[in-house]
Amino acid sequence: MQNFIQYTPTEVIFGKETENQTGEAVKRWGGSRVLIVYGGGSAVRSGLLKRVMDSLEAEGIAYEEMGGVHPNPRLAFAEEGVEKAIGFQADFILAVGGGSAIDTAKAIAHGTANPAVKLWDIWTNQVPLTQSIPVGVVLTIAAAGSEMSDSAVLTNEEIGKKAGLNSRLNRVKFAVMNPELTFTVPKYQLACGVADIMMHTLERYFIPGISCEMTDEIAEGLLRTVMSNGAKAMENQKDYDVMAEIMWCSSLSHNDLTGCGRGKDFSVHKFGHALSAKYDVAHGASLSAVWGSWARYQYDAAPERFARYAHKVLGIEGENQMEVALKGIEKTEEYFRSIGMPASITELNLQPTDEEIRELSMDATMGNTVKLSRLKPLSADEVYEIYQMAK
Ligand code: NZQ
Ligand code: ZN
Numbered sequence: 001m002q003n004f005i006q007y008t009p010t011e012v013i014f015g016k017e018t019e020n021q022t023g024e025a026v027k028r029w030g031g032s033r034v035l036i037v038y039g040g041g042s043a044v045r046s047g048l049l050k051r052v053m054d055s056l057e058a059e060g061i062a063y064e065e066m067g068g069v070h071p072n073p074r075l076a077f078a079e080e081g082v083e084k085a086i087g088f089q090a091d092f093i094l095a096v097g098g099g100s101a102i103d104t105a106k107a108i109a110h111g112t113a114n115p116a117v118k119l120w121d122i123w124t125n126q127v128p129l130t131q132s133i134p135v136g137v138v139l140t141i142a143a144a145g146s147e148m149s150d151s152a153v154l155t156n157e158e159i160g161k162k163a164g165l166n167s168r169l170n171r172v173k174f175a176v177m178n179p180e181l182t183f184t185v186p187k188y189q190l191a192c193g194v195a196d197i198m199m200h201t202l203e204r205y206f207i208p209g210i211s212c213e214m215t216d217e218i219a220e221g222l223l224r225t226v227m228s229n230g231a232k233a234m235e236n237q238k239d240y241d242v243m244a245e246i247m248w249c250s251s252l253s254h255n256d257l258t259g260c261g262r263g264k265d266f267s268v269h270k271f272g273h274a275l276s277a278k279y280d281v282a283h284g285a286s287l288s289a290v291w292g293s294w295a296r297y298q299y300d301a302a303p304e305r306f307a308r309y310a311h312k313v314l315g316i317e318g319e320n321q322m323e324v325a326l327k328g329i330e331k332t333e334e335y336f337r338s339i340g341m342p343a344s345i346t347e348l349n350l351q352p353t354d355e356e357i358r359e360l361s362m363d364a365t366m367g368n369t370v371k372l373s374r375l376k377p378l379s380a381d382e383v384y385e386i387y388q389m390a391k
Pocket of ligand 1: 284
């Protein structure tokens, strides 16, 4: 097991009607003037936003609202949010929504605390992030895990790039998680969420040569739980316990718990971010579309890990390690399809040309300056090959 630091400072407020505790939580974490950030209107239509506002008012907390966050959130919108937060003298940013609203809220918090700095300079690590203002979350979709992660992802539309920023300052103060709020998530988004949750653990799992028994057991349990409940949710999305399991998996899959002692890879996310930046596809679908090809290209570098995954997560038996490993990849692709997720780029309804695939490969490897993956190092040429396999 490798040395690690596990730092998960977020207060989790989980269960039915917990959104009514938002005001108390903001107060407890020092907020008195709040900018509420939300998406395209689902939180308005469901009445959630009103309940959150009522709960702030009950605590005497002043607030302003800013709706309109787009999935794959935009840098320019976050910059508008910074102006609004500064104008309102906000001391706390509250996200009501999923990964897109949360990541926008994190960006607004960083921009508010660093008004002289361009947000994209922070995102591209040209300026180190040393201060921010606090952020809280009311989660409405189980997917990105941003409610407990140290990450925030923005798309710079001007240059067509999607990039994540990792920082301790991206850990939010509290996350209100009421699984009932996810009953209205569109089926496709629900499936995208399941794929993304799986991927956050898979991206920490396929790293060879490091013994981490406890972490493996947690990871395998999480994968079994999210896959079985994901399938059940496709049948009945209003089953509280099913949606509660998925929601809890979303947070635990990306708060680093499933990477303790091994770290992370996140190369499939690099493939996905390049696809989302170019074609604006939903994040979870961008990952499931390439994972199978990524795994086929890589599995002979660590057949024992792929065979263990196939056996412990998917129940596949067999003597021949390579065969078991391959069956595990096939069964995972079948699972994606069974919940309506693409298992190839064609199934994403995209037909990129060879030239476009070359551009995607350069984008995923930052112009061929970094090699992806801790299995086989992938430069732009290998990434190109995997994208071609995924076509
Ligand atoms: O905008 P509204 O109207 O709220 O609709 C949203 C949106 O259209 C809808 N939705 C959410 N909750 C709903 C609901 N509709 C009805 N009822 C509800 N309760 O779902 C759509 C997707 O929302 P979004 O926030 O984009 O989803 P998700 O949570 O999957 O977030 C995706 C973003 O997070 C980033 C992704 O790259 C993507 O930009 N990620 C962030 C991470 C992080 N910060 O740690 C890690 C992830 O790997 C990921 O990269
Ligand atoms: Zn993800």
